[in-house]
Amino acid sequence: MRILFFGRGVISTQYAWAFEQAGHTVEFYVRKGRKETFGSRIELEMWDARKGKKLIQENWNVKLHEEMLPNYDLIFVSVNTEQLPKAVQFLSTAAGNTPILIFNNIWQDLKSSIAPLSMNNVVFGFPGAGGGIADNRLRGGFLKMVFLEKPRAGTEHINNKVKELFESAHFKISWIKDMQSWLWNHFAMNAAMETEVLKRGSFPAILNHSDSFVNVGKHMREMNPVLKARGAKSDMILLLLTKIPPALLGTLFNMVIYAKGSLPRLFVEYNNSKAGFAVSELVREAKKLGIPLPRLTVALENTEQHKAI
The missing domain is CATH 1.10.1040 (N-(1-d-carboxylethyl)-l-norvaline Dehydrogenase; domain 2)
Structure with a gap:
């Protein structure tokens, strides 16, 4: 699967690493000027708890883009809550029909939080991860469990795609009936x-x-x-x-x-x-x-x- 991560934040980076390890192609969309600032590598010091508790320490090569390229199977969005409105506004014109996973904390009602995106093209979830990035060094980790909303009418195909993605990387899904x-x-x-x-x-x-x-x-x-x-x-x-x-x-x-x-x-x-x-x-x-x-x-x-x- 070819996955685009919106931003190179702490949550996006950790799951992107895990998905790449599982054989998927992962790339990042970043704002103008960030590609040069971030560079092509990030230092990882993070705990992987999918199978026991393993410390990952490596300089990881990442592919960053400052334009929204076509032909992705999924767009993965995990940003600071206050950044979500601008992110969905941008994606409403740039993402086309690519399915989107909103992996985020949200205080608005779900439909308003992603307007003008279509609810039929979006699945909501939440990470089991944390940490921070400073001076291009990520310190954090992720648990085995992730949280996904149970399929709504019209989103079954996206839910199944997201389910297969996480399970291919050995994550366990906790299905949430009332995601709101x-x-x-x-x-x-x-x-x-x-x-x-x-x-x-x-x-x-x-x-x-x-x-x-x-x-x-x-x-x-x-x-x-x-x-x-x-x-x-x-x-x-x-x-x-x-x-x-x-x-x-x-x-x-x-x-x-x-x-x-x-x-x-x-x-x-x-x-x-x-x-x-x-x-x-x-x-x-x-x-x-x-x-x-x-x-x-x-x-x-x-x-x-x-x-x-």
Whole structure:
């Protein structure tokens, strides 16, 4: 399969490497000027957890394009959430009929989030990966599990193509029945994490404070009325973060999910992205609904996002 990755971000790069290892042709579309900036190689230091836990260390040759070329079997899109509107606008004229996998966090309703693309040409999914890129060096990793929406009427052929792609690279698929609610809940979870990041200064910093994940549970409870007002259905993410007492939740996160040496902890340690967008989107929505979010609002004060609301 010939796959075009939209952007050379941390998620795109890791899955592109895995797909190339499985025998697929992978290429990247990047903005004007980025081809020279990025160069033809990227240093990889990432954990591959598909079969055990293996550290990959290599300088990987990549093929970058600053034009959208034809004849791809799939376009893979995984960008920062705030970048998605511009990406889909560009793809609506440049992608033609090529099927698209949106592998992204999303707060809008799914149809609006990809307009003017057709829902019949798009499948939604979510990675089991993380990390960051700095000075052309990627540090991160990926798990065996990825998340894909169950086929909608009209998307069965794309779902099958995406399924075969991931399975050919030995990933395991978790099929999500209600992708809309799942993404809303996951976006809120990101906002809860980002609220702590805004307070502590960086993603790695939250790991050094034992009460960070206690607060994540409290932030999530504060946002629950917004999710309910939106019509989001409860899933394991929402139930975990809103039903378990915050103190117990903090212990669970610190001692199990983000235990020292675990891959999720490493993903956070390597995450050098800028926090705040998810928080601002939740606060903006809450204002429209007349729902107070004092914890998030305080954390957002004196940020660029707060000034824009």
